Amino acid sequence: MSRIERAEVFVASPGRTFVTLRITTSDGVVGLGDATLNGRELAVASYLRDHLVPLLIGKDPARIEDMWQYLYRGAYWRRGPVTMTAIAAVDTALWDIKGKVAGLPVYQLLGGRSRDGVLVYSHASGRDTAELLDDVERFLSLGYEAVRAQAAVPEVGGTYGVRKGKLYEPAAAALPDEQPWDTEAYLNFAPTYLEAVRERFGFGFHLLHDVHHRLTPLEAARFGKAVEPCRLFWMEDPTPAENQEAFRLIRQHTTTPIATGEVLNSIWDVQTLITEQLIDYVRTTVVHAGGLTHLRRIFDLAALYGVRTGSHGATDLSPVSMAAAVHLDVAVPNFGIQEYMGHADETLEVFRGGPTLADGMLHPTEVPGLGVEYDEKAAERFPYQARYLPVARRLDGSVHDW
Incomplete structure (x- = not known):
């Protein structure tokens, strides 16, 4: 039975900053997930590397629903943009793998x-x-x-x-x-x-x-x-x-x-x-x-x-x-x-x-x-650059919703 053998997190800034998860199975099938949270990218990268990746190794990549429940309900601290973005990266990568194993585009x-x-x-x-x-x-x-x-x-x-x-x-x-x-x-x-x-x-x-x-x-x-x-x-x-x-x-x-x-x-x-x-x-x-x-x-x-x-x-x-x-x-x-x-x-x-x-x-x-490939060598030409979203202030100086 195929198992998740490796999960890697890449942070690069080609035009803007992206966090990408790449999961590889024991059969050599690769799946990609996006984990980008604009202005807080490293928080999600750490959540993945330090908390989720160790949980993935050895798991069955075909059990997408079970994995989602495991990462969400098993975390106790639920919801929020960092958690849900990290879970999304895993989930999307597993759908990419499932499509490749089935020989079908994901929409099918x-x-x-x-x-x-x-x-x-x-x-x-x-x-x-x-x-x-x-x-x-x-x-x-x-x-x-x-x-x-x-x-x-x-x-x-x-x-x-x-x-x-x-x-x-x-x-x-x-x-x-x-x-x-x-x-x-x-x-x-x-x-x-x-x-x-x-x-x-x-x-x-x-x-x-x-x-x-x-x-x-x-x-x-x-x-x-x-x-x-x-x-x-x-x-x-x-x-x-x-x-x-x-x-x-x-x-x-x-x-x-x-x-x-x-x-x-x-x-x-x-x-x-x-x-x-x-x-x-x-x-x-x-x-x-x-x-x-x-x-x-x-x-x-x-x-x-x-x-x-x-x-x-x-x-x-x-x-x-x-x-x-x-x-x-x-x-x-x-x-x-x-x-x-x-x-x-x-x-x-x-x-x-x-x-x-x-x-x-x-x-x-x-x-x-999903139909997308990640060029790791090309990404190395675009090292991480910290960027922040703007903050809005009213004319009296108080902070407003941006």
Whole structure:
């Protein structure tokens, strides 16, 4: 019987920092898992190396469900982003192995296709409305059928989601970038640029916007009401989601669809949001919500209540996670949309393969497993660099949700 013979943790910074788990069986089959937690990568790497890897050696790689329960219930200290990201890496690697042993792409093991491709959205942004409109036009010309729109708030100096280079990457070296924030200025300005996008390009594509946890429930309700004429696909993370009950107030005041969950890590973190139908899209993701095994449970619960999927897919997910997400997206019946930003050229030197983009949709590979390979030699050219996500401060100097 095949056993887990070796489990290795790699930390490298090809374009941005990624933590990768590689499991090798006694039969020589290799599986990859993503363990990246943006800004706290070494915490997960240590959790894996010091606590989980010793538990894996000698275990049967085919017993994915049993392994998930063993690592979760057997830890006593449960949930949280570090624990769930580490478990996700193991779980994803075991699914990769199972697909390779079976000779099938992972989506076939999840029940086969429910759709031909996976609708994606990417990120248009600008330092002002005019620059944003040009960027929206660029994405539409590339064939995207869904675009997220963000613009810098005038005279504030700080905002969320405005790209400085080819890709949006908020994490910075050294200490966190402290960015100013003014809620009233945002509430006055954001609806105007979303209206400008619709006025210029019409309603023939999906328009999304990320509030990024920055509003109180009542402020979020006010914003959702203001942008109803724009017919957003969703407003994302309108208020911090730790307080699930807060979404009841937003629901009472606006029909703008709501998406949340990228910083949540378990089915219990979204249980009220889903069962009370307080959101329309759940954004939990493979790497931060316990892997394919647990994310499928979340999506199945969501399907019972008419909630669709919309998983996080920024550049802080490695190509391993993106591949796993697309395998699940193509299989589940309640898929909604998948965030997709692409990756830096350096990233793609280390991670080879994965889904392909065509006509605004991602398509999983047909090779056995997840379809991604890790080039250890290439990764050695990109040693670890510490990076922090920003911190937001109100104009009076107090800390705000970034």
